[in-house]
Amino acid sequence: MTAPNAQDFAPQDPIQDSIAQRLQLIQAQLPPQVRLIAVSKQVSLEKMRLAYAAGVRDFGESQVQEVAHKHSALSDLPGIRWHLIGHLQSNKVRPAIELFDWIHSVDDLKLAQRLDRLAGELGKTPKVCLQVKLLPDPNKYGWEVDALLQDLKLLNQCQHLQILGLMTILPFGLAAEEALRAFEQARELADRIRGLALPQIQMQELSMGMSGDYPQAVAAGATMVRLGTILFGDRPLAGTR
Numbered sequence: 001m002t003a004p005n006a007q008d009f010a011p012q013d014p015i016q017d018s019i020a021q022r023l024q025l026i027q028a029q030l031p032p033q034v035r036l037i038a039v040s041k042q043v044s045l046e047k048m049r050l051a052y053a054a055g056v057r058d059f060g061e062s063q064v065q066e067v068a069h070k071h072s073a074l075s076d077l078p079g080i081r082w083h084l085i086g087h088l089q090s091n092k093v094r095p096a097i098e099l100f101d102w103i104h105s106v107d108d109l110k111l112a113q114r115l116d117r118l119a120g121e122l123g124k125t126p127k128v129c130l131q132v133k134l135l136p137d138p139n140k141y142g143w144e145v146d147a148l149l150q151d152l153k154l155l156n157q158c159q160h161l162q163i164l165g166l167m168t169i170l171p172f173g174l175a176a177e178e179a180l181r182a183f184e185q186a187r188e189l190a191d192r193i194r195g196l197a198l199p200q201i202q203m204q205e206l207s208m209g210m211s212g213d214y215p216q217a218v219a220a221g222a223t224m225v226r227l228g229t230i231l232f233g234d235r236p237l238a239g240t241r
């Protein structure tokens, strides 16, 4: 008996194949105007490089610290864009402005005003979304609808922010029809805010939909879906929201 030569079994990287295949399957279901944000929190640099090689340019992360490291480790990848999708603590606002192209998780007025002030100091104009809760959920950050409507006047004075839309995260475990209805409410809220024609507040983006509910989000008009598990597989720890 001769021992099998390892090279005969060589190429084929199952992880690479599966990320590229999953990406292809997901992209095939997304309308062309919907941007896929690959949520790479707790995902290795190696897997992120594979996703990049398969065509991903937008990566979503929930922690500023994790990105501080990844940002420099992946600085050789042209055109990569970083999206903050997790709660931003006030003491991390400055590095967040420097590291991220988009901040989806602007979740209260004080944070928006602090971002605005520091962005002005740094000479930046970050792209942001306002995080809103369509359904009551004590475990999540974000404005309730009425509170957001009340704060719009002051948000409209945040001249260094490009306020481009809304972001929402639904409570865990909704039925598909409930999720669809909540996402439609987000779209209606964006339409309503757009109707106010506040010069500093645009409503062209709807960041909504995760692995479990993105088909409903797309049906309701999402422009950005944030997908982690379905692309990279399960995370080692329970996802931070």
Ligand SMILES: *Cc1c(COP(=O)(O)O)cnc(C)c1O
Pocket (backbone or CB within 6 Å): 039, 041, 062, 085, 086, 169, 209, 210, 211, 212, 226, 227, 228, 229, 230, 239, 240, 241
């Ligand atoms: C983790 C996370 C996601 C991705 O969740 P999956 O269910 O793995 O797709 C999307 N959005 C936010 C805000 C997250 O924290």
